[in-house]
Amino acid sequence: MKNLRRKTLAAASAVTLGAGLAVTGGLAPAAAAGPETSYLVLAPQGATTGRAAARVAAADGTVVAAYDQIGVLVARSTNPDFAARVAGAGVESVASTAGLGTALDEGETVEVPPALVADATGDPTREPLYGQQWDMDMIHVPQAHAVTTGRPDVVVGVLDSGISSTHPDLATQIAKDKSTSCIGGVTDTTEAAWNPTNSDHGTHVAGTIAAAINGVGVTGVAPGVKVAAVKVVNNDGYIFPEAAVCGFLWAADHGMRLTNNSYYIDPWELNCRNDARQRPVWQAVQRAIRYSQSKGVLNVASAGNSNYDLAHKITDTGSPNNGTPEERANLTNACLDLPAEAPGVVTVAAVGPTGAKSYYSSYGQGVIDVTAPGGDTRFRTQGARSTSTDGILSTTFNTVTRTNGWGYKQGTSMSGPHATGVAALALSAHPDMTPGQLSSFLERTATAKPCPVGVYNPVPLIPTGPNAYDATCSGGARNGFYGAGVVDAYTVVK
Ligand SMILES: [Ca+2]
Ligand SMILES: [Ca+2]
Incomplete structure (x- = not known):
C-alpha cells in the first residue's frame, strides 16, 4: 500500500511537472502566466509576515491566508518565476506545494x-x-x-x-x-x-x-x-x-x-x-x-x-x-x-x-x-x-x-x-x-x-x-506493534 501511495503521488507530481514544462519549454517570455500554483512562504521563525507579504505582492502573487502565529503565508501565483522572485529579506524559504498532496487512504465502506x-x-x-x-x-x-x-x-x-x-x-x-x-x-x-x-x-x-x-x-x-x-x-x-x-x-x-x-x-x-x-x-x-x-x-x-x-x-x-x-x-x-x-x-x-x-x-x-x-x-x-x-x-x-x-x-x-x-x-x-x-x-x-x-x-x-x-515486533512491555498497549476508556475515568 505504501508503494501504491507513492505511485499516486508520483503521478500527481508528473502532471504538475508536465504543465510546468509546457510553459517554460515554449518561446513565451519568462513573465508569461503559468498555471495558478499554491506556495507556502515562510518568514523567519518568530518573525511577523509583513515583509514576506510585501514580497509576495511584488512577485505577482496573492496572499490567500496569513498565519502570523507561525510566520507562514499561503500564496497563489501564476508567475512561473514566483519562487525565485519572492526570495529575499523577510522570507526564510518559499516552496510550491504542487504535487505534494497525499491521497487519503480511504478504504471501502x-x-x-x-x-x-x-x-x-x-x-x-x-x-x-x-x-x-x-x-x-x-x-x-x-x-x-x-x-x-x-x-x-x-x-x-x-x-x-x-x-x-x-x-x-x-x-x-x-x-x-x-x-x-x-x-x-x-x-x-x-x-x-x-x-x-x-x-x-x-x-x-x-x-x-x-x-x-x-x-x-x-x-x-x-x-x-x-x-x-x-x-x-x-x-x-x-x-x-x-x-x-x-x-x-x-x-x-x-x-x-x-x-x-x-x-x-x-x-x-x-x-x-x-x-x-x-x-x-x-x-x-x-x-x-x-x-x-x-x-x-x-x-x-x-x-x-x-x-x-x-x-x-x-x-x-x-x-x-x-x-x-x-x-x-x-x-x-x-x-x-x-x-x-x-x-x-x-x-x-x-x-x-x-x-x-x-x-x-x-x-x-x-x-x-x-x-x-x-x-x-x-x-x-x-x-x-x-x-x-x-x-x-x-x-x-x-x-x-x-x-x-x-x-x-x-x-x-x-x-x-x-x-x-x-x-x-x-x-x-x-x-x-x-x-x-x-x-x-x-x-x-x-x-x-x-x-x-x-x-x-x-x-x-x-x-x-x-x-x-x-x-x-521488537521491544518489551512497550513495543513496536502495540506501543504502550491498547487504550482503555474505563481506566482513564474510574
Ligand atoms: Ca508520538
Ligand atoms: Ca446512536
Whole structure:
C-alpha cells in the first residue's frame, strides 16, 4: 500500500511537472502566466509576515491566508518565476506545494441495513447496532459511560473529509460554530463547505469518537463531547500541506484540546533531506503542529496502513544507488512522516477483534505510542476472504446517493479515533491535564500487550503473496506493534 501511495503521488507530481514544462519549454517570455500554483512562504521563525507579504505582492502573487502565529503565508501565483522572485529579506524559504498532496487512504465502506429505532436509554449497549460494536467492548466503553460520557466543553477537531451534519447519530454532536473547511489553506465556515463531498471517511471517524446515545444506530467512545469538522481532504481525495497547516491552527485558535488526524502527509523521505522545494513545506507543517501543542492541543494520528516498519524505513526503502543502510538518527526533522511522527503527537496502531495487530497496521519501536481497535477483516480466513463484520462499525454518508447510514471500515484511520475518544473521556475527567500529561496518562492506563514471537503474518493466504504481510515486533512491555498497549476508556475515568 505504501508503494501504491507513492505511485499516486508520483503521478500527481508528473502532471504538475508536465504543465510546468509546457510553459517554460515554449518561446513565451519568462513573465508569461503559468498555471495558478499554491506556495507556502515562510518568514523567519518568530518573525511577523509583513515583509514576506510585501514580497509576495511584488512577485505577482496573492496572499490567500496569513498565519502570523507561525510566520507562514499561503500564496497563489501564476508567475512561473514566483519562487525565485519572492526570495529575499523577510522570507526564510518559499516552496510550491504542487504535487505534494497525499491521497487519503480511504478504504471501502460496507454499509449495514438501517437500524430500527429503540428507546434512548442512556445505556450504550442498548443502541440498536451495539451488538456489532466489538470495538467498544474491547476498550470498556460501557464501563466508562457508567462514570461519564464526556463533557460538552471538550471539543475534538476532526481533521478529515468533513462530517455529515444531517446524520441522525451526529447532528447533535457537532460544534458547528467551530467547524470549517481548510481546503486550499483558506477557511470557509459555511456548513456546506465542511460537509462531505466525495468521501465519508470523516463522518465515520466522527461517529467513533462521539456518535450519540440516542436509540439510533451506534454509540461513540465519548458521546458527551463535541466534534468539530475541520475539512482538510480536497474533493480529489488529497491532503495538501497548506490544508493541514490551516487545520492545526484553526483547532488551536478555537479552543480545541484534541485533534484526530486519520491521514498521512508523506514526504518523499529519501529526497527531502536535499530537496530545497520540499523542506519548507514540511517545516511549515511542523511549525503548525508545534503551535497547536503550545496552545494546549494534544494531536492524535494514525500510524498508516502499509504494514510498514516506521522505525526502519530508510533502511527498508534504501535507494539502489546507495547500498549502505542509513540510521534514522541521520534524518532531519524535515523528513518525518506527518503528523504521525512529529514530536508530541500520539501515534496509534491498529488491532482486530482478537486484540492482535491488524495485518495492515504500520508499526515501529519508538514510533507507535498506543494501539486501539481498527478492525481486521482478513485474519479470520488467514487472508483468503474479507469478513466485513471484523471491521469497525460507525456512521457513514453515501456520497453517491447523498444519504446517511452506518457501515464498516477498517484501518488505522479507525483506530486513531478510538484513542482520541478515550483521550476526550480522560480530559473530561481530568480537565487540567496538559497535552504531555494526557498523552502519558493514555499510555500509563493502556493494557500492555507483548510482542508475538518470531515473524508475524496473520494473513498467509492474502492474494498479494504469502509473505506480503510479514512483520517482526521488537521491544518489551512497550513495543513496536502495540506501543504502550491498547487504550482503555474505563481506566482513564474510574
Ligand atoms: Ca446512536
Ligand atoms: Ca508520538
